[in-house]
Amino acid sequence: xxxxxxxxxxxxxxxxxxxxxxxxxxxxxxxxxxxxxxxxxxxxxxxxxxxxxxxxxxxxxxxxxxxxxxxxxxxxxxxxxxxxxxxxxxxxxxxxxxxxxxxxxxxxxxxxxxxxxxxxxxxxxxxxxxxxxxxxxxxxxxxxxxxxxxxxxxxxxxxxxxxxxxxxxxxxxxxxxxxxxxxxxxxxxxxxxxxxxxxxxxxxxxxxxxxxxxxxxxxxxxxxxxxxxxxxxxxxxxxxxxxxxxxxxxxxxxxxxxxxxxxxxxxxxxxxxxxxxxxxxxxxxxxxxxxxxxxxxxxxxxxxxxxxxxxxxxxxxxxxxxxxxxxxxxxxxxxxxxxxxxxxxxxxxxxxxxxxxxxxxxxxxxxxxxxxxxxxxxxxxxxxxxxxxxxxxxxxxxxxxxxxxxxxxxxxxxxxxxxxxxxxxxxxxxxxxxxxxxxxxxxxxxxxxxxxxxxxxxxxxxxxxxxxxxxxxxxxxxxxxxxxxxxxxxxxxxxxxxxxxxxxxxxxxxxxxxxxxxxxxxxxxxxxxxxxxxxxxxxxxxxxxxxxxxxxxxxxxxxxxxxxxxxxxxxxxxxxxxxxxxxxxxxxxxxxxxxxxxxxxxxxxxxxxxxxxxxxxxxxxxxxxxxxxxxxxxxxxxxxxxxxxxxxxx
DNA sequence: CTTAGGG
DNA sequence: CCCTAAG
Numbered sequence: 001x002x003x004x005x006x007x008x009x010x011x012x013x014x015x016x017x018x019x020x021x022x023x024x025x026x027x028x029x030x031x032x033x034x035x036x037x038x039x040x041x042x043x044x045x046x047x048x049x050x051x052x053x054x055x056x057x058x059x060x061x062x063x064x065x066x067x068x069x070x071x072x073x074x075x076x077x078x079x080x081x082x083x084x085x086x087x088x089x090x091x092x093x094x095x096x097x098x099x100x101x102x103x104x105x106x107x108x109x110x111x112x113x114x115x116x117x118x119x120x121x122x123x124x125x126x127x128x129x130x131x132x133x134x135x136x137x138x139x140x141x142x143x144x145x146x147x148x149x150x151x152x153x154x155x156x157x158x159x160x161x162x163x164x165x166x167x168x169x170x171x172x173x174x175x176x177x178x179x180x181x182x183x184x185x186x187x188x189x190x191x192x193x194x195x196x197x198x199x200x201x202x203x204x205x206x207x208x209x210x211x212x213x214x215x216x217x218x219x220x221x222x223x224x225x226x227x228x229x230x231x232x233x234x235x236x237x238x239x240x241x242x243x244x245x246x247x248x249x250x251x252x253x254x255x256x257x258x259x260x261x262x263x264x265x266x267x268x269x270x271x272x273x274x275x276x277x278x279x280x281x282x283x284x285x286x287x288x289x290x291x292x293x294x295x296x297x298x299x300x301x302x303x304x305x306x307x308x309x310x311x312x313x314x315x316x317x318x319x320x321x322x323x324x325x326x327x328x329x330x331x332x333x334x335x336x337x338x339x340x341x342x343x344x345x346x347x348x349x350x351x352x353x354x355x356x357x358x359x360x361x362x363x364x365x366x367x368x369x370x371x372x373x374x375x376x377x378x379x380x381x382x383x384x385x386x387x388x389x390x391x392x393x394x395x396x397x398x399x400x401x402x403x404x405x406x407x408x409x410x411x412x413x414x415x416x417x418x419x420x421x422x423x424x425x426x427x428x429x430x431x432x433x434x435x436x437x438x439x440x441x442x443x444x445x446x447x448x449x450x451x452x453x454x455x456x457x458x459x460x461x462x463x464x465x466x467x468x469x470x471x472x473x474x475x476x477x478x479x480x481x482x483x484x485x486x487x488x489x490x491x492x493x494x495x496x497x498x499x500x501x502x503x504x505x506x507x508x509x510x511x512x513x514x515x516x517x518x519x520x521x522x523x524x525x526x527x528x529x530x531x532x533x534x535x536x537x538x539x540x541x542x543x544x545x546x547x548x549x550x551x552x553x554x555x556x557x558x559x560x561x562x563x564x565x566x567x568x569x570x571x572x573x574x575x576x577x578x579x580x581x582x583x584x585x586x587x588x589x590x591x592x593x594x595x596x597x598x599x600x601x602x603x604x605x606x607x608x609x610x611x612x613x614x615x616x617x618x619x620x621x622x623x624x625x626x627x628x629x630x631x632x633x634x635x636x637x638x639x640x641x642x643x644x645x646x647x648x649x650x
Numbered sequence: 651c652t653t654a655g656g657g
Numbered sequence: 658c659c660c661t662a663a664g
Contacts, residue, residue: 553660555659556658556659557658558658559658579653579654580652580653581652581653581654582651582652582653597653598651598652598653598654598658598659599658601653601654601655602658602659605655
């Protein structure tokens with residue numbers, strides 16, 4: 001097996017999925033002032049929401065959905081504050097298309113761990129000394145038996161950005177999606193005037209090329225969905241507008257019109273390998289999307305308050321994950337590499353019906369017409385990822401995820417492109433700019449650009465950003481279903497493969513060559529999104545500068561212990577006792593890098609608990625009673641043993 | 651860094 | 658799983 005050869009994946013484009021219209025809120029309505037700046041902000045807003053809940057998945061997943069995902073998902077919060085615009089003249093309807101993207105569940109084919117030594121039921125104190133005997137390699141949950149199949153690469157060739165908030169209910173086909181959209185339209189459009197609808201298109205899959213270099217053809221700009229016509233039709237709702245907007249259901253949210261300030265504590269990071277990364281990531285501070293000029297209600301407050309109360313800290317930290325935008329530390333050198341990200345999008349300006357003759361116009365002299373915008377999707381131009389060849393698919397996913405997060409979570413601002421030209425004047429109205437109902441099929445593009453006000457960290461690099469050059473709009477016309485289907489076709493039966501391909505939630509598990517990875521773990525974690533537009537930046541910021549830990553760690557994905565693992569754990573504990581988790585880890589899970597001794601300790605805790613409750617109350621993969629019995633036995637034994645020790649000490 | 655526990 | 662207080 002190749003040792004730690006590195007793969008570099010360059011993602012030329014990345015389609016941002018449709019916006020989830022979660023239960024809690026992906027819908028909002030804002031009254032806004034209609035000028036270019038606002039358009040940007042809206043686009044940005046959407047992205048902001050999106051940014052917080054992406055999750056990279058292998059599109060190879062043909063498997064089932066898994067509700068367990070829900071636990072790890074980022075709570076969809078109405079993070080998007082309702083911006084109260086002064087003297088709003090127009091109402092903007094923000095409708096986020098539902099995005100119940102099929103969450104590929106994960107089907108864990110538990111690695112067949114072999115060679116588990118027979119466990120000796122007899123426990124003797126001697127055994128507790130040093131497990132000299134019986135600690136053969138095969139005894140470990142090693143990876144010896146596991147192999148990475150070359151085809152594994154296949155998996156990595158496709159990736160999809162999925163909303164992290166995938167629901168159990170999946171959309172089997174586009175139909176449902178469309179239905180929702182339509183409902184949404186018919187639902188609001190008629191009454192709410194001057195609606196500007198933003199609707200993210202379905203998630204698209206990019207199809208990476210095989211081999212080390214994965215890059216996407218940057219397709220030409222704006223390609224509209226096949227159903228564009230229909231969409232346009234749908235949005236043909238009257239758009240006459242009146243000043244005052246009925247805030248009906250908005251009232252509910254009006255209470256929190258102003259976003260709850262997000263605070264983030266900042267604390268020193270201990271150095272502990274993975275943990276360290278996690279911690280860092282966990283403590284990344286989030287920031288509300290900050291717009292230049294204080295126009296943006298969600299003024300990015302860069303809180304760094306410290307919480308003394310740990311519980312509150314924890315909670316807040318969690319809750320903050322709802323916040324779409326994370327703030328990048330200025331002092332983080334990595335910033336540069338992300339700063340020049342751009343996300344372009346395809347958007348169409350749909351004319352609203354010309355109701356110049358309508359009732360509204362009768363009442364009002366010349367009611368400004370409203371424009372309905374449909375943002376097909378934002379595309380993250382390119383991501384550059386470097387990852388160990390022996391990294392697992394799960395790692396790859398994370399890497400991609402982090403890269404994407406880096407792009408979406410950076411200090412960005414939205415740029416507006418009209419017919420390929422950048423619209424610079426933020427004060428102009430849409431009309432003045434040429435975005436109006438008359439301007440039917442002109443493509444309106446939204447691009448993410450580094451926010452000048454935040455690129456101070458690296459003026460040099462940021463200056464390289466070709467802000468004035470309209471970026472090509474990239475699109476990968478693949479419907480969600482197509483993607484599913486296609487990928488499924490592309491990736492043959494996983495069953496035949498040596499490695500169980502875990503569909504959704506990650507999977508380095510025992511399926512990965514963790515052993516090999518061990519030494520280079522940190523490296524494999526390194527990924528640096530690099531803009532294709534900014535070659536120079538590459539020079540300035542070497543790709544392999546893996547140093548800076550990525551700031552986008554999420555809660556570790558849940559990896560239920562397999563029976564084999566439990567078996568190994570029980571066996572180890574029986575031998576070593578309950579107070580030597582480090583040893584247990586070394587002994588039985590040395591090669592399972594994702595199982596820390598704390599994890600093992602926790603697992604033992606739950607095992608004991610599980611063993612004590614009735615089988616009916618147990619959940620998850622059933623653990624053989626035999627094992628549970630051993631758990632209780634061992635637990636009892638060691639508890640007593642421990643007690644004795646303590647007595648001795650006293 | 652490890653343990654031990656609470657969340 | 659996460660987070661921490663204590664060794």
